[in-house]
Amino acid sequence: MEISERKKKILSAVIDAYIATAEPVGSKAIAESGVLDISSATIRNEMAELTAMGYLEQPHTSAGRIPSPQGYRLYVNELMERQRLSLDETEQINQSMNLKIQQLDKLMNDVGRVAASLTQYPVVALAAPVAATITRYDLIYVDANTFIVVVMLNDKAVHNKLIHLPFSVEQSMISRISSVFNTMFTGITEDKITPELIDSAERACGDTMGLVSVVSTFAIETLKETTHGEAVFSGASHLLRQPEFRDPDKAHEIMNYLSDSEHILGLPAITSGGDLEVIIGPENVAEELKDSSVIIARYDAGDNMQGLIGVVGPTRMDYSGVAAKLSYIAEGLSRLLGSAAAPPGFEKLQLKGDEPK
Amino acid sequence: MEISERKKKILSAVIDAYIATAEPVGSKAIAESGVLDISSATIRNEMAELTAMGYLEQPHTSAGRIPSPQGYRLYVNELMERQRLSLDETEQINQSMNLKIQQLDKLMNDVGRVAASLTQYPVVALAAPVAATITRYDLIYVDANTFIVVVMLNDKAVHNKLIHLPFSVEQSMISRISSVFNTMFTGITEDKITPELIDSAERACGDTMGLVSVVSTFAIETLKETTHGEAVFSGASHLLRQPEFRDPDKAHEIMNYLSDSEHILGLPAITSGGDLEVIIGPENVAEELKDSSVIIARYDAGDNMQGLIGVVGPTRMDYSGVAAKLSYIAEGLSRLLGSAAAPPGFEKLQLKGDEPK
DNA sequence: ATTAGCACTCAGAGAGCGAGAGTGCCAGTG
DNA sequence: CACTGGCACTCTCGCTCTCTGAGTGCTAAT
Structure with a gap:
């Protein structure tokens, strides 16, 4: 009919x-x-x-x-009417985003928190898995036993690690290793860093003390982490305000489920790829989410990377309100991080005269 | 009587x-x-x-x-009998700690998670506020419009930021700024970085484009963040399993309270300084915690810094079990980070032969 | 096609009741 | 005199029962 x-x-x-x-x-x-x-x-x-x-x-x-x-x-x-955000609301979102988003590596955390407090629902956020590569290595000589490895990834995140050695190395060795890494270890994904590659790198810089191994281990760890993506879960307490989760057992079950980043990392697999997606109750594959709905927005994180930010609530959820807010946040993130936009750091440039403090 | x-x-x-x-x-x-x-x-x-x-x-x-x-x-x-951990339990703790603690900046997060899953109670963890200073600056020239600032703090944490400029700079300027910062801006706390200091630094390197200002802003931000300490809250869902928090309103109230890092950062003020402290119900100053108990362990994070890790539960809490586990975790952290110990990174040194993967 | 009216259904709130766990007190005992 | 067994008393908890009211589905009228 x-x-x-x-x-x-x-x-x-x-x-x-x-x-x-x-x-x-x-x-x-x-x-x-x-x-x-x-x-x-x-x-x-x-x-x-x-x-x-x-x-x-x-x-x-x-x-x-x-x-x-x-x-x-x-x-x-x-x-559903596509709800428009009031000027107040957009202003509030802009403010929180500017205020909170300081460092890229804590971005997920902060975005999650902002979104949770705006929507009043729990939020999961994740950087989708991508094939991360390192574009640049810098080794900073601190003292005879210490150096810092700084790597820049293709998503423009910069990671570093302080390394202490039980023996001393010369500064020249450090710079030799640095140049070898910059030629041999850039632009490759984690699985391409093979023992053979490490071996030949060791020969190339005449390293007999395992320094190459230390640096490559760090590179592998960093790539692995980025490749797997990072997942956060914020605003759990909002769940308890929903009448359908007043049963503590139910609330506990779903919180537990969402706290496990394994489960969140699996989320992208079930999305079709649209910018905004709504998954309603039983449409969820996970048994634990059969009574809940999830609204997922996708944002462009630059360099073909995508992030996801999702709101979880009861099937009786304020779809239109949440969708509007989430879209706006995702757009903001895309603008901030996306390939078209200036890289992070740019917009926070303070020229002389802007008093810091 | x-x-x-x-x-x-x-x-x-x-x-x-x-x-x-x-x-x-x-x-x-x-x-x-x-x-x-x-x-x-x-x-x-x-x-x-x-x-x-x-x-x-x-x-x-x-x-x-x-x-x-x-x-x-x-x-x-x-x-209360001082409960001893079984060999199994210590083994389990050791494993999770080694497994999880990869990067120092995510330490708090991971420690919180580990402790929550071990104790089956919610956990707050924080690095206590300290007078942080920067011991070393490195500026890495990437291209004419881009450089990376790497700073090392007195707690040996390394932070970095990628900076894009709307104009180009010469490599020589970058290194000039770097050396000025290393002489003028090291070993001082955030409040000592005054506009006057920045002014004189600008004169010292002949910077008219506000580069000094950019770098000093990052320094100030980093110091502020570390000085304030960082607080995390993990394992919220465990709360719901306690019969006294089956009332969703109660659970919500306390979760909300603990989610706000402001509140957690205030925690050290109420501890007396012992290694392990138990605060029972109404002894808490915060109204929201009057029905809950908190067990707080302190650990040495090196360089006169201290961290706190606390477990929150109903007054009817397994004091002896939690105290034992918490002490053990705190000891482990002290060993890992403490002044007496090797700095982080050392214990993860992989010498040649240890196959990474 | 729409509406007013009406009998019917059923969840949920509230009252009433009984069972059971635990107390306080007393008198008896080694 | 400290301890114990016994007993009357108290109060919560869980149960059943009843009543109320919102809401339905159907029918007859417009």
């Missing part, structure tokens, strides 16, 4: 009301809301049909209706 | 039982537990006196007793 325009309006009204109150919605409430000028009896009939069609559900005979996953799906795809 | 040896034994038994079951403890249960060879009636009398003395409380007339904060205090100070 084709779904009439009026049915859509009713479905929409039911969902809006249910999102707001978390209680089953009755025909009378819809009639009185004034969106449609028809009596409650007519609405009752329409609702009965919507139920038969699978868009609504009835917790029990004498209760109102609640939307089914299929109902939410229709709502998200067609009915 | 002086508290007799027998009363102490009874109190101890009550607390042990209450910690295990979370239910009020009756005289019969104590009598049957067999720790004392006296009848339940005698125990009843003793318990009545313990109640009068303020060590026990009665939820209502016909229920068993639960320990009062004062009772817990006595228990923690005198009665």
